[in-house]
Amino acid sequence: WVGTTHGWIMGAIGSLNDPKGAIMYYTTNGGANWQKRIFSQEAGTFGFEVQFVDENNGWVLYFNFNNGQAGFEKTTDGGNNWTPTNGAGIFYYVDVNNGWAYTGSGTNGSMPPFKIYKTTDGGSSWNEQFNDLSDGSYNAIMFSDINNGWVVGANGKVIRTTNGGMNWSFVTNTGINPNQSCKTVFFLDANNGWIPSKTDYNVPYVCHTTNGGQSWETQQTPFADPNGHNAIFSINFWDINNGWLTADFGR
Numbered sequence: 001w002v003g004t005t006h007g008w009i010m011g012a013i014g015s016l017n018d019p020k021g022a023i024m025y026y027t028t029n030g031g032a033n034w035q036k037r038i039f040s041q042e043a044g045t046f047g048f049e050v051q052f053v054d055e056n057n058g059w060v061l062y063f064n065f066n067n068g069q070a071g072f073e074k075t076t077d078g079g080n081n082w083t084p085t086n087g088a089g090i091f092y093y094v095d096v097n098n099g100w101a102y103t104g105s106g107t108n109g110s111m112p113p114f115k116i117y118k119t120t121d122g123g124s125s126w127n128e129q130f131n132d133l134s135d136g137s138y139n140a141i142m143f144s145d146i147n148n149g150w151v152v153g154a155n156g157k158v159i160r161t162t163n164g165g166m167n168w169s170f171v172t173n174t175g176i177n178p179n180q181s182c183k184t185v186f187f188l189d190a191n192n193g194w195i196p197s198k199t200d201y202n203v204p205y206v207c208h209t210t211n212g213g214q215s216w217e218t219q220q221t222p223f224a225d226p227n228g229h230n231a232i233f234s235i236n237f238w239d240i241n242n243g244w245l246t247a248d249f250g251r
Contacts, residue, residue, distance in 0.1 A: 002052050002053075002054055002055055003055070004030055005027075005028055005030050006026075006027070006028055006052070007026065007027050007030075007031060008024060008025070008026045008050045008052060008058065009024065009026070009050070010022070010023075010024050010047040010048065010049060010050035010060060010061075010062075011024075011025070011046075011047050012045075013041065019043075019044060019046040019065065020041065020042075020043055020044075020045070021038060021039075021040045021042060021045050022038070022040040022045050022047035022048075022060075022071075023036055023038050023039065024036065024037045024039065024047060024060060026079055028078075037082075039060060039062050039071070039073065040062055040064075042064060043066065044064045044065045044066030044067065045062055045063065045064045045065075046062065046063055046064075046065065047060070047062045048062055048063045048070075049061040049090060049091065051092065051093055053093050053094070053095055054096070055078055056075070056077055056078045057074075057075070057076055058074070058075050058078075058079060059074050059075075059085070059091060059099075060072070060073050061090070061091065068107060071084070072084065072085050072086060072087030072123065074122065074123055085122075085124065086123055087101065087123065087126075088101040088102075088103060088119075089102045089103030089109075089115075090102055090103070090138070090140075090141060092141045093122075093123075094143050094145060094146050095146070097119075097120055097121060097122050098119070098120055099118070099119045099123060100118050100129075100143065100149060100165060101116070101119075101126065101141070102114065102115065102116050102117070103117075104137050104138065111137075112132060112133045112134065112135065113131050113132060113133050114131075114132040114136075114153075115130060116129045116130040116151065116165060116168065117129060129165040129168070130159075132159070134157075135154075135155055136154040136155035136157040137153050138152070138153040138157070139152055139153045139154065139181060139182060139183050139184070140182070140183060140185050141185075142185050142186060142187060144187040144188065144189050144190055145189070145190065146164055147161070147162055147190075148160075148187065148189075148190045148212070149165060150185045151168075151185075152182035152183075152185045152195055153181065153182060154181040154182075155178055155179075156174075156177055156178035156180060156181075156197065157170075157182070158170070158171040158176060158182065158195060159171065162190075171213055173213075173216065174195060174207045174209075174213070174216050175197075175216050175218055176195060176197040177197045177198060179200055180197055180198050180199075180200075181231075182195055182196065182197060183233045184196060184232065184233055184234050184235050185235075186236055188237050190212055191209070191210055191211055192209070192210055192240055193208070193209050193212075194206050194208050194235050194237070194243070196231075196235055196245065198230065198231060203223070203230075204221050204230050204231065204232045205218055205220055205221060206218070206220075206245070207219075221245065221247075223247045223249075230247045230248060231247060231248055232245050232246070233247060233248060234246045
């Protein structure tokens with residue numbers, strides 16, 4: 001979402017298990033009405049990601065599970081027109097020019113080396129910033145501003161930067177379970193952030209910091225069924241007190 005009126009949802013024609021194309025739904029009136037745009041109707045293609053930094057500038061990523069090919073497109077007029085652009089993986093933009101992306105090796109990106117790239121021209125070109133040879137694939141990336149960013153992934157992996165990606169460091173004091181995979185991360189600003197995890201008995205919890213990761217506290221969630229194999233897939237806050245999270249069940 002950008003503000004209270006403009007929102008976009010990326011998904012698939014068909015299902016995740018049997019995708020038949022990439023489709024996006026969008027609204028300009030707070031969800032009262034939705035329109036759709038089809039990016040691909042190729043079997044195996046899934047709409048993977050969409051992000052807008054304002055009402056005009058946005059990017060999408062769709063991926064074909066059959067041939068391993070990714071497609072990246074960009075708009076500068078609110079989605080009326082889309083043009084192919086370059087991409088380096090799962091992305092996160094902080095403005096129309098500056099963005100970061102990660103990728104991995106192997107057929108599904110789950111093998112090292114895992115790499116982080118940066119663009120300063122809206123995705124036209126990308127430069128490698130970080131090469132990670134350790135086990136544990138990346139699952140999510142988020143920047144609270146042009147300097148402070150976080151990446152989380154498998155094996156409880158958390159890495160961060162405070163200088164726009166010039167340097168990345170591993171964070172090991174979070175309280176995140178190293179036997180589990182982190183699916184998402186959200187930082188409201190440079191200091192206040194949340195990273196979900198779960199116990200070895202599949203009970204989700206959230207690690208919360210108010211000082212940029214110097215110290216963390218554990219927050220419990222309502223998802224406490226040890227037989228549910230729950231995982232928190234999304235978390236978002238719009239101020240220091242009010243936030244939402246979503247989780248699956250039985251997976």
